[in-house]
Amino acid sequence: MATVKTKRTLAKTGVIGGLVLGALFAGLPVLWMLSTSFKSNGEVFQNPPKLITSSFSFDAYTEILGNGAQLRFFLNSYLVAIAVTVLTLLVALLAGYAFSRFDFPMKKTINAVIVSVQAVPPITLVIPYFGLVVALGLYNTYPGLILTHMVFTLPYAIIMITAYLNTLPKELDESVKVDGGTGWTALWRILVPISVPGLIAVGVYTFMISWNEYLFALSLTRTDDMRTVPIGIQLLMGQHSYEWNQMMAMSILGSIPVLILFLLFQKRFIGGLTAGAVKA
Amino acid sequence: MTLLAPKTAEPVEQAAPPKRSTLARRLVPYGYLSPTLILIVVLMVVPIVMVISYSFRDNVIVQDNSVFAGLANYTKVLTDPDFLAALKNTAVFITVSMAAHLVLGLTFAMMLNTQLLSGVTKAVFRIVYILPWLFTIAVVAVIWRMLLDPSGVVNYVLHTLGLINEGVNWLGDPGKALWAVTFINIWSGYPFFMISLLAGLQGIPNDLYEAAAVDGTNWFQRFLHVTLPQLRPVIISMAVLDLIWTSQQFALIWMTTGGGPLNTTEMLSTYTYKQAFSEYEFATASAAAVLVLLITMVLAFFYVRSQRER
Numbered sequence: 001m002a003t004v005k006t007k008r009t010l011a012k013t014g015v016i017g018g019l020v021l022g023a024l025f026a027g028l029p030v031l032w033m034l035s036t037s038f039k040s041n042g043e044v045f046q047n048p049p050k051l052i053t054s055s056f057s058f059d060a061y062t063e064i065l066g067n068g069a070q071l072r073f074f075l076n077s078y079l080v081a082i083a084v085t086v087l088t089l090l091v092a093l094l095a096g097y098a099f100s101r102f103d104f105p106m107k108k109t110i111n112a113v114i115v116s117v118q119a120v121p122p123i124t125l126v127i128p129y130f131g132l133v134v135a136l137g138l139y140n141t142y143p144g145l146i147l148t149h150m151v152f153t154l155p156y157a158i159i160m161i162t163a164y165l166n167t168l169p170k171e172l173d174e175s176v177k178v179d180g181g182t183g184w185t186a187l188w189r190i191l192v193p194i195s196v197p198g199l200i201a202v203g204v205y206t207f208m209i210s211w212n213e214y215l216f217a218l219s220l221t222r223t224d225d226m227r228t229v230p231i232g233i234q235l236l237m238g239q240h241s242y243e244w245n246q247m248m249a250m251s252i253l254g255s256i257p258v259l260i261l262f263l264l265f266q267k268r269f270i271g272g273l274t275a276g277a278v279k280a
Numbered sequence: 281m282t283l284l285a286p287k288t289a290e291p292v293e294q295a296a297p298p299k300r301s302t303l304a305r306r307l308v309p310y311g312y313l314s315p316t317l318i319l320i321v322v323l324m325v326v327p328i329v330m331v332i333s334y335s336f337r338d339n340v341i342v343q344d345n346s347v348f349a350g351l352a353n354y355t356k357v358l359t360d361p362d363f364l365a366a367l368k369n370t371a372v373f374i375t376v377s378m379a380a381h382l383v384l385g386l387t388f389a390m391m392l393n394t395q396l397l398s399g400v401t402k403a404v405f406r407i408v409y410i411l412p413w414l415f416t417i418a419v420v421a422v423i424w425r426m427l428l429d430p431s432g433v434v435n436y437v438l439h440t441l442g443l444i445n446e447g448v449n450w451l452g453d454p455g456k457a458l459w460a461v462t463f464i465n466i467w468s469g470y471p472f473f474m475i476s477l478l479a480g481l482q483g484i485p486n487d488l489y490e491a492a493a494v495d496g497t498n499w500f501q502r503f504l505h506v507t508l509p510q511l512r513p514v515i516i517s518m519a520v521l522d523l524i525w526t527s528q529q530f531a532l533i534w535m536t537t538g539g540g541p542l543n544t545t546e547m548l549s550t551y552t553y554k555q556a557f558s559e560y561e562f563a564t565a566s567a568a569a570v571l572v573l574l575i576t577m578v579l580a581f582f583y584v585r586s587q588r589e590r
Contacts, residue, residue: 012396023408045431095316102309119580121528123549124569128327151323212416214531230418251419
């Protein structure tokens, strides 16, 4: 019996050792980013490197937050991401309702097109988008970014919302229709209120995609007052002869919305994500 | 599969009193779908037609006297050594990234699925393991530019361990840059595999392991004959998704090396981008973009087929 116990302890030590090693691989770069954001720029590459230096301060953060140009990047990112999220949920909800509650010619074909949109490379789209956005007068504007971001967010949102609505019994809609209501009232009065958990998960993912988007934000805007956070981080890299502490502070500030959303909705989010990846 | 698909809507429709004409009722679902259909036409159908037509023309976008150019743009791209280098680099980048994502994702998922530790401990580790995936690529790029700097902390550690003699410029050395960006991509991408594989592992019924244990199998045999076959569908679909995403990676390369030094990290995406937005050769860029689309379509075809097999 003692050997079984020893074996178990050994296995446990092995697993913990492995987990700690992996955690260092995953977590150390993030920890180093955090630590650098509190250093003075002169100490970023000091030898030997220290996690916390004598000059520990929030200067890099106050520098970023006190700079109107940097704050503008955040404002732009919030505006675009929130608009994309609201519009995506609205459009996807209507489409999801059609897919879940109706049978109609071309249903399978339309569904297949929506699924395949996810695979089209952004780099293929960015060239005609540039031509299109310029022609429509949307170059370097919010609507140009919001519209093009929806090509990434809409397919996933439609697939997930359709799957969610499919889990809700059809009797719910019928009860409204018996009372003389239409499908429209059934959707908004009954289905939407009970779909809130599913809509939140889809909304969080949509927000993250838009917040993180890089290629379109880079190509379809020109002036600094239209740039989003990811591009702002890149601009910071070019202009200030490498203010590493500020770059790290900006990176952390730019990651906070996504980190908070993820921590709040972790369970629901992972569930939805894996369901989408496995079943979509 | 197809035969079993339930016809969901009809009972509801029949139960509703026939107030409106049949035609109007038939149009209802299209009404709900109309915003989606309009967006798909504007964001997908029109742009793809546009990029294909650009690829057969010359002087597009920047000038308005575009002329038909036949296959000239394609010949130019396919004989451009930079494009061929990009093709090769992309293949290396994808293959190594995918293999590492799978190995790391599976190893971490199995460690996180252990029965030996408490739920709380595992939850803490799980959050740490997901961290790299929560940062946008722009952030990942600046973190690693700092860490991999010649006087950065990675070089310090390697130097202290006696593995290198002087600071290595990982992202600036033509012989090392491709490996460096691939490593960064591995770091930022494995959590997605891990999350899905963890969900897959949790779905494997315990009876299978118990039955295998009764048969006197060891840990490795159970991994080979129970775990892997059970995870096969998840692994296949994740691998194809990863293939598609990694082939589209742009921001990471653009913000770390910009395709350099000497084209050693040039990818299909950065090549196409440079043709369009640095050289303003939109016609050439369109030909490259159409080739990228064709490659992706082949990959997507395998994805759909792998999904059907399940």
